[in-house]
Amino acid sequence: MASVIGSSKVVALGALIFSLLFSSGSFAVLANFNASHITADPYWVPARATWYGAPTGAGPMDNETVIITDMNYYPVAKYHFDLSGTAFGAMALPGRNDELRHAGIIDIQFKRVPCYYPGQMVTFHIDKGSNPVYFAVLVEFEDGDGDVVQVDLMEANSWVWTPMRESWGSIWRLDSKHRLTAPFSLRITNESGKTLVATQVIPANWAPNTYYRSNIQYYDYYQEQEGPGVGLVISSAAGLDTKILGIIGLISLVLLYSLHEIEVPLATW
Incomplete structure (x- = not known):
């Protein structure tokens, strides 16, 4: 679970971790990655992210899906994601996850895409x-x-x-x-x-x-879409050594429009 902090009403979001940017369990470096291709998309929204909890905070059993259910109004940013130590550290280059966890608040961008729950009814x-x-x-x-x-x-x-x-x-x-x-x-x-x-x-x-x-x-809404793409991009915060970050801070999260809720404490993953 991750929390969302906002200054106005925000729909709850789900986050799905993709593996397309990983190679054999580690981050791959994209030689031709260009952040402007993403930031030019008007559907990408700026946000911030922070490590919250223990350095080895547990993730879900499948290590893929995070359901974000609510928000609070502490003015860190309009949208702010608190990730567990495991999730936050996973964005780092091998052996440097602890450095990244202590980097403070990181600037990110996220993009909403359709929800799809195969085989599920409302x-x-x-x-x-x-x-x-x-x-x-x-x-x-x-x-x-x-x-x-x-x-x-x-x-x-x-x-x-x-x-x-x-x-x-x-x-x-x-x-x-x-x-x-x-x-x-x-x-x-x-x-x-x-x-x-x-x-x-x-x-x-x-x-x-x-x-x-x-x-x-709501079957037809998902079927009208071309499918999800990379949904959450990490950009380096001021003063952050970008060498710590895998693929210069690019993490493959796709944010869903989900209001599905899991009743566990906020700000844990």
Whole structure:
């Protein structure tokens, strides 16, 4: 998990580590690398990155996917990524990872690309604190832009959609003045304005801290894309010895539009 720091509302982002810039597990040097080819792309966004935690902070089991779920407002930069010691050190040349971890804040650029969860349908995780008058749900595995901007709930024997409000991250909540009657249908709208309805996806005997898989998905958004490319570029900070950095600070991360959330503490990976 990594945190995002911003001065305005930021959608949660997922980060996928690519291997196309590595050779036999180590960084390869790109003789003809030209950062201007990337910075000229208007979709690349400036940000900063910092080492956070222990020098050997653990990564995910597959060592590939990082889901970024939330932000705070400490004004380091509009967007700021805290990476574990393992992740941050992996950007260095062999044997120099500790030097890089102590380099401080590094300037980076990132680029958003479509989410794609092969074989997954949009899934709803009921928050553990939910009860008959308080219903909160985490929306997961949305393909495409991945940014849910509205969730509405319809009770059983009703034709009225009741808007839910965003609680934090990608959790949406409904504080009701009456006991809610299940099964529930949920309607989600993404940042691109496309709406999907999961009819009676939450059963009458629903339980807190339970996952309910729907039969809906934003398939077409990913299919319209040509596919992901290199998504996160590290540029040298002022005074930083760029010889420490593999391929002059180029790391292969692709940032996804994901609001999928893993409930672990922020700023760890």
